[in-house]
Amino acid sequence: MRILIVGGGTGGTVLANNLARRLAVEIRSHKVRLTMLTASDKHLYQPGLLYVAFGQMTPDQLYRDQAGLLESSVEFHVDPVVKFQLDQKQVVTKSGKTYEYDILIIATGSRIVPDEVPGLKEGSENFYTVEGAVRLRKRLMEFEGGTIAMVVSLPHKCPVAPVEAMFMLHDFFKARGIRDKVRLRYHYPVNKVHATANVAVWAKPEFDKAGIEYETLFNLKEVDPEKQIVYSEEGTECKYDLLIAIPPHRGMEEIENNKMGQAGWIPTHRHKLTMDGYDNVYVIGDATNIPVSKTGSAAHFEAEVVAENIESQIKTGSTVREYDGKVYCFIEGGFDRATYNAFDYVNLPVLKPPSKSIHWFKMAYNRMYWTTVRGLL
Amino acid sequence: MSEVKVVDARNTFCPGPLMELISNMKMASVGDTIELLSTDEGSGADVPEWVNKVGHEIISNEKIEGVWHIKVRKAK
Ligand SMILES: Cc1cc2nc3c(=O)[nH]c(=O)nc-3n(C[C@H](O)[C@H](O)[C@H](O)COP(=O)(O)OP(=O)(O)OC[C@H]3O[C@@H](n4cnc5c(N)ncnc54)[C@H](O)[C@@H]3O)c2cc1C
Numbered sequence: 274m275r276i277l278i279v280g281g282g283t284g285g286t287v288l289a290n291n292l293a294r295r296l297a298v299e300i301r302s303h304k305v306r307l308t309m310l311t312a313s314d315k316h317l318y319q320p321g322l323l324y325v326a327f328g329q330m331t332p333d334q335l336y337r338d339q340a341g342l343l344e345s346s347v348e349f350h351v352d353p354v355v356k357f358q359l360d361q362k363q364v365v366t367k368s369g370k371t372y373e374y375d376i377l378i379i380a381t382g383s384r385i386v387p388d389e390v391p392g393l394k395e396g397s398e399n400f401y402t403v404e405g406a407v408r409l410r411k412r413l414m415e416f417e418g419g420t421i422a423m424v425v426s427l428p429h430k431c432p433v434a435p436v437e438a439m440f441m442l443h444d445f446f447k448a449r450g451i452r453d454k455v456r457l458r459y460h461y462p463v464n465k466v467h468a469t470a471n472v473a474v475w476a477k478p479e480f481d482k483a484g485i486e487y488e489t490l491f492n493l494k495e496v497d498p499e500k501q502i503v504y505s506e507e508g509t510e511c512k513y514d515l516l517i518a519i520p521p522h523r524g525m526e527e528i529e530n531n532k533m534g535q536a537g538w539i540p541t542h543r544h545k546l547t548m549d550g551y552d553n554v555y556v557i558g559d560a561t562n563i564p565v566s567k568t569g570s571a572a573h574f575e576a577e578v579v580a581e582n583i584e585s586q587i588k589t590g591s592t593v594r595e596y597d598g599k600v601y602c603f604i605e606g607g608f609d610r611a612t613y614n615a616f617d618y619v620n621l622p623v624l625k626p627p628s629k630s631i632h633w634f635k636m637a638y639n640r641m642y643w644t645t646v647r648g649l650l
Numbered sequence: 651m652s653e654v655k656v657v658d659a660r661n662t663f664c665p666g667p668l669m670e671l672i673s674n675m676k677m678a679s680v681g682d683t684i685e686l687l688s689t690d691e692g693s694g695a696d697v698p699e700w701v702n703k704v705g706h707e708i709i710s711n712e713k714i715e716g717v718w719h720i721k722v723r724k725a726k
Binding site (some may be wrong): 492619 | 661662665666667673696
């Protein structure tokens with residue numbers, strides 16, 4: 274039995290380690306072979322990018338060697354897949370090698386595509402890449418007053434990130450003693466301040482309290498970097514001194530090139546996590562098209578479901594669990610308080626008021642992440 | 651007549667049915683029709699509000715056995 278995992282980010286790594294433990298005996302006796310193909314020898318802890326932008330973490334703290342995060346029984350190659358030949362149960366890599374499999378798991382994540390919005394790349398900053406976060410950090414330190422506008426494009430990783438960033442901007446300029454010189458404007462595509470109902474209910478009065486202005490039904494159309502104006506599809510505009518964007522996202526290019534899903538999102542069964550049309554292909558994390566937030570937390574829970582099902586399939590011939598849409602997200606409410614959102618496909622509880630202890634738990638999680646992807650926690 | 655693409659956003663909270671519709675509208679071509687299925691109570695009003703503000707077209711909007719079926723044509 275050959276199990277092939279493509280992608281060594283959050284989902285792929287949790288899955289590989291979980292399977293390596295569940296199938297330790299089978300791997301040792303060569304009944305099962307567990308292989309991971311990925312695109313980088315480094316693993317990036319992406320949630321840390323928000324903290325880099327605000328000067329609370331440095332980029333080097335966000336990286337570990339991927340090989341060191343994996344159980345030794347996982348065969349690991351940095352050799353990205355370029356061709357998915359699903360009908361022949363094989364993939365072809367950049368180096369030209371062909372890997373055959375019995376079970377394939379795709380966990381290739383998503384990427385930002387600022388080019389999709391005219392003027393966005395030239396006219397805005399973001400915290401969705403390491404370079405972006407470092408540049409934004411400098412711009413924020415140099416900012417002496419004026420309008421900071423946040424615009425959001427869909428879909429994007431970590432749905433609460435724009436809300437968190439606004440609260441952190443508020444505290445950042447308060448700490449620098451120039452909050453009264455900074456106008457904070459938040460723009461959001463739907464008719465509430467957040468698409469998730471409980472987050473919207475909580476965030477709106479908090480925005481009011483912090484003096485954060487908001488405009489809803491603002492779908493990003495284009496940016497004029499010269500005039501420093503951002504325009505919406507709805508016909509409104511905002512003049513800015515610093516524009517922070519959550520850029521549009523897509524699945525990976527290789528997924529699009531292989532025509533496996535529109536905009537690179539792979540059609541996936543929302544409970545079984547199998548790719549439509551292929552019972553032996555699972556998809557987890559950002560790469561799916563399932564209606565759940567693109568978060569490391571979802572990728573992690575999905576990986577656990579898939580690991581349990583693959584083990585069960587091998588040992589008993591049938592699967593045992595379905596993914597229920599579970600997600601757990603911390604939400605920073607500034608520099609010293611946070612709340613969290615825990616929900617699934619059918620339950621959405623009211624958010625608790627932010628507290629210092631949840632904030633410190635998130636700060637601790639920023640370091641504990643490395644233990645969770647190893648599967649030790 | 652072109653096919654209607656169904657976006658099944660029943661039982662989803664995050665990022666939510668309207669977000670699913672907006673993402674799918676972005677990928678669609680002018681003239682395409684998308685049918686959104688949603689169990690979110692607010693959808694019956696929220697979706698038309700967005701559609702009208704952006705300038706697309708609502709073809710039908712009805713609730714059948716607790717599920718909103720909202721058909722939208724991409725106009726621009
Ligand atoms: C600023 C920011 C803040 C965030 N905050 C949070 C948060 O607070 N909580 C939370 O839960 N999530 C958060 N996220 C989201 C989270 O980081 C992602 O949702 C998560 O990493 C997705 O996991 P994944 O396994 O699907 O993809 P990734 O972790 O992105 O991994 C994809 C992997 O695939 C590999 N790959 C790509 N192409 C190929 C190929 N062709 N062949 C082989 N391998 C390939 C890559 O090298 C990478 O290893 C945040 C993200 C950002 C950017």
